[in-house]
Amino acid sequence: MTEYKDATMLDIARELKVSKSTVSRALKDHPSIGKKTRQAIQDLAKKYNYHPNNIAYSLSKKSTKTIGVIVPMLSHYYFSTVISGIEELAYKSGYKVIICQSAESYEREVIVSQALLSSKVDGLIVSISRETVNSDHFKVYQSKNVPIVFFDRVCADMEVSSVTIDDYQGAFTAVEHLIREGRRKIAHFAGPPLLQITQKRIEGYKDALSAYGIPFDENLLIDCGSGLEQENGSMAAQEMLDRGIKPDAIFAICDPIAIGVMVTLKRNHVNIPDEVAVVGFCDEPIARVVEPQLSSLVQPAFKIGETSIELLLNQINGQDHIPEKRVLTAELQIRDSSSSTI
C-alpha cells in the first residue's frame, strides 16, 4: 500500500537477473522463454502487482488501442445511447474510448479533434456540431491515415464512412401518417439550416405532401432558429400562433422542439391531438412522459453506435479501404399526440 513507484519490467528483470526482453516475452507467454523462467517472472509480477505501462506500449507499438468520439452534447439521450453502443463493441475488441463534447461549438470541435489526434487515437467517430461548415480539422485525420466514421451529422464534403438514418424516409413516414389521420394543414418545425438532417427532413416533408396532392405552403415551414431545445420550439410555436397561423398538425425536427410546441399549444388552450396533432423525431424518453404521449420516430441509437464502431474497426484493421455509408431506418412510434380521436 505504500509503493510509490510502479514496478517496471526492468525491476523484475533485475531482481531475477534476466533481461528486460525476457520479462516482456515471459509475460506474454512467448514460446522462446523456458518454463521455469516464465513462471518465476509471472510470479514476481503478481507479487509486485505489475501493470504494463500503456503509454510505453502505445509509443512502441504506434497504436493506442483507443478510439475517440466527439459528440455535440452528452446530455442528450440520443447521443449517450449511441456512445453506449460504441463502447459495447469497442471494449469487446480491446479498445478504449475517449469521449469528448464539442458543446455544439465549431471552435471547441477543432480543439478536441486536434487533442485526440495528438493523443494518437487509432480512429475517430464523430457527429459534428451544428456550427461546423469547415472540415479541415477532420481532413488532417485523412492525411495521416487515421480512419473516421461520421454518424448522424456528417461533413458533406468528405469521402468517409458514415452511419445515418434515413431522414428523408423518416420525415416522409411521419407526414404520411399525419395525412392518413386526416390532417391537411401540416406544419414543419425545422432545425438549424446548416445541418443535413434539417434539409433531408424538409425534403421528406415536402415530398410527402406532394405525394398526397397537398400544396406546399411556405408559411407552414417554421424556422426554430439555431437551437434544437424545448425553448426554441416554444418560442417558434408562439410566434406562429401570433401570426395567426393555425395548422392541424405539426411535424417537428426533434422531440425537444415538439415538446416545446406542445407546451405552447396547451398554454394557448389548443387541444392535442384533436385540434393539432404532433409528431417528433428521436423518441427520447420524455416522449413517453408528456401528455399526451408524443408520437415520434425511433432512431436506433444503440445500433447506430454499434454500426459506427464496426465500420471503424473494419477500417483500422485494414479490411475496408473504401468508405462505406450505412443508412438505417427510423420507425414511427405512434402515440396519443397524433392518433386522432376526432
Place this chain on the structure above:
Amino acid sequence: MTEYKDATMLDIARELKVSKSTVSRALKDHPSIGKKTRQAIQDLAKKYNYHPNNIAYSLSKKSTKTIGVIVPMLSHYYFSTVISGIEELAYKSGYKVIICQSAESYEREVIVSQALLSSKVDGLIVSISRETVNSDHFKVYQSKNVPIVFFDRVCADMEVSSVTIDDYQGAFTAVEHLIREGRRKIAHFAGPPLLQITQKRIEGYKDALSAYGIPFDENLLIDCGSGLEQENGSMAAQEMLDRGIKPDAIFAICDPIAIGVMVTLKRNHVNIPDEVAVVGFCDEPIARVVEPQLSSLVQPAFKIGETSIELLLNQINGQDHIPEKRVLTAELQIRDSSSSTI
C-alpha cells in the same frame, strides 16, 4: 494530403542540420536557442504540419495531462451535466478528460478503473455504481499516489476527497415542505439499499417526520428494488396501491422513480396533487415536462462537476494533502405536483 507519417522532431532536426534537443527547445521558445534558428525551426514545423506526439510526451514527463471520469450512466442528465462542469475547468487547466461508464456494474467499474490506471491518468473522478461495495480497485490508486475524488456516490470506507450534496438536508426539506402543505401520511420511495444516498435520504425523511411529531410507519417506506428507473417507481407504486396503502404524499428518491409513481397514480385515477402530492430528487428536465410539473430538489450538477475537478487539481498540484469533503446543498423547487390546491 498524402504524408503517411507524422513529421517528428528528428525529421525537422535532420533537415535543418541541428539536433533533436534544439528542435525541442526551439518549439517551446526556450531562451537558449538563437533567434534565427528558432524561427527556422518553427517555420519548418508549420510547413510540415508538425504536431507533438502526446504519447512520447507523456512517457518522458510521466504525466498524461489526462484525468479519468467514471460515472454509472452517461444517459442521465445529472451525470452528463456534472461531466460538463468537469470538462469546463479541466480544459482551461490543460487537461484532457476520459469518460467511462460503469453501466451500474461493479465488474465493469473494476475493468474501466484498471484501464484508466494503465493509461496513467493523472487523477480520477468517480461516482460509484450501485453494486459497488468493495473498493479495492480504487485503493490501488491511493497506493500509487494517484488522487481520487468521489462525487455524489462515495466509497464509505475510503479516506478521499469527495463532493456530495446534503442528502439528509434535502430529504428533510422535501418532507418538511409536504408536512407544511398539510400532508401527514407521507410515503418514501427509497433507492437501492447499498447506496449511501439511499440511507441519508431515509434518515432525512424519518427525522423530518419526527420533528413534526409524525410517527414513522414502516409500511410507508417503500423499496423500489435495485433500480432507479421509471419502471421501478411504477411497479412499486402499483404494488403499494394493491396492498391498500394510500398515502397523501410521496417523496421519491429520484425523479424517474417519482415519475413512474405519477404515471401509476394517474392510471389509477388518483389525482395529483389533490389526493397525493409528489416530490422528486434531482430536478431532471422531465420534471418540467410531466403533468403536473414535478417538485424536485435541484442538485447543482454543473457546480458539483466544477468542484470535483477543482479538488482533484489541487491534489494533483500538491496543494492538498489531506482529503477534503465538500457538501453542497440541494434546493427545493416547488411545482404543481406538491403545491396543494385543496
Place this chain on the structure above:
DNA sequence: TTAATTTAAACAACCGGTTGCGTAAACTTA
C-alpha cells in the same frame, strides 16, 4: 566424440519526446 540443430535468453535498436551537462564559438573585459 564431434558436428549439426534446437532451445533459451541476452543484446541493442527503436518509438518520440525531455533535459542535465558539456563545449566550441562569439563576445566582453582587462
Place this chain on the structure above:
DNA sequence: TAAGTTTACGCAACCGGTTGTTTAAATTAA
C-alpha cells in the same frame, strides 16, 4: 591579446515498453 563570460547548441541518457538478431548452452544426430 589573453583570459573570462556568454551564447547557442550538441551529446547522451531516460521514460517503459517491443522485437529482430545474436549468441551461448543444451540437445540431437552422425
